[in-house]
Amino acid sequence: MGRHEIKDHFYNTQALVDLWGDFIDWEKRFLTMGGFLDELLSGRKKVFETCLGDGCDAIHLLKKGFDVTSNEVDSLFSKKARENADKHDVMLKVTGFDWREIDKHLFEGEFDVALCLGNSLTYLFRKEDQLKALRNFRHILNDGGILVVDERNYPYFLENAAKILKGDFRYSGKYMYCGTKVHGRPVEIEENKVVMEYEDGGTGKKAYLVLYPFRKGEMLSLLKEAGFSKITTYSDFKKGYEKNADFYQYVAEK
Numbered sequence: 001m002g003r004h005e006i007k008d009h010f011y012n013t014q015a016l017v018d019l020w021g022d023f024i025d026w027e028k029r030f031l032t033m034g035g036f037l038d039e040l041l042s043g044r045k046k047v048f049e050t051c052l053g054d055g056c057d058a059i060h061l062l063k064k065g066f067d068v069t070s071n072e073v074d075s076l077f078s079k080k081a082r083e084n085a086d087k088h089d090v091m092l093k094v095t096g097f098d099w100r101e102i103d104k105h106l107f108e109g110e111f112d113v114a115l116c117l118g119n120s121l122t123y124l125f126r127k128e129d130q131l132k133a134l135r136n137f138r139h140i141l142n143d144g145g146i147l148v149v150d151e152r153n154y155p156y157f158l159e160n161a162a163k164i165l166k167g168d169f170r171y172s173g174k175y176m177y178c179g180t181k182v183h184g185r186p187v188e189i190e191e192n193k194v195v196m197e198y199e200d201g202g203t204g205k206k207a208y209l210v211l212y213p214f215r216k217g218e219m220l221s222l223l224k225e226a227g228f229s230k231i232t233t234y235s236d237f238k239k240g241y242e243k244n245a246d247f248y249q250y251v252a253e254k
C-alpha cells in the first residue's frame, strides 16, 4: 500500500483511552523523562502541548508552574484528561484543533515550547500532513522557541518485522510507556503501516492503533523541510543517536 493511500485522520477508541493510564504509568514516565524536560524547559514559560492525551504531561507541567495550553482534538481523550485534572486539582487550558489547522487559530510566535510527545506525529500518514503539522508547530513558536517531538524506534520494527511478529519484541518498558499492567506490541508491520495492540494483562481488554512508521532519518528531514535548522537528536532522553533505543526525541529550535 502506498504512503498516500492509507488514511488522513487520527482515531482513538474508548477502549484505548481506558487503557492509556495503565499503559503509560505516569509516575514511572517522569522517572526517566522528568530530568530531560526540566533541562529543556528551564527559562521557558509558555508551553503548547500539541496532544494532551489523558493529561499526564500537562498536569505534571502545570504543577511545576508552567503556563500550559493543551491541545486535544479527540473528545474521548480530553474528557479523560479533564477527569484526571480534577483528581489532581489543576485547571487545564484546552484547545481542540487538528494540527493541520492550528495556523488558522493561533498567532505566530505565541509560545516558547511546543511538545509533541508520546509517538504522536505517527498518527499522520501523508507527508504533506506531517509537514503541515510541523510547520504549524513552528508557526506558533517565538524566535528561539523549541519543538520537542518524538518517535518510536521504527527502524528496529521495520528491520526485524518477522522476528517481532513471532513474539520476539524488544522493549525496555522504561520510557514513555512504562506500565506493567497494559502492554503494547506491534501485531502488523508493513512498510507504510504498523498496527499496535494494547492489552490489559488482567482483564484481557484490547485496543489498537494504526500508525505510520517513520524510516531512519525521515523525521529529521521532515523537521528540516518544515523550516527548523538547529535540531538535536536524543535517544531515550540522552543526547545522540543510539541504535537500540526505544524512542528518539528531537529538539528543534526556531
Ligand SMILES: C[S@@+](CC[C@H](N)C(=O)[O-])C[C@H]1O[C@@H](n2cnc3c(N)ncnc32)[C@H](O)[C@@H]1O
Pocket (backbone or CB within 6 Å): 009, 010, 012, 024, 050, 051, 052, 053, 054, 056, 072, 073, 074, 077, 097, 098, 099, 100, 116, 117, 118, 119, 120, 123, 124
Ligand atoms: C499516542 S497519543 C499520545 C498522547 C500523549 N501525548 C501521551 O504521550 O500519552 C496521540 C495523540 O495525538 C492526537 N492526535 C493525533 N492526530 C492528531 C491531529 N491530526 N491533530 C491533533 N491531534 C492529533 C491524538 O488525539 C492523541 O491524543
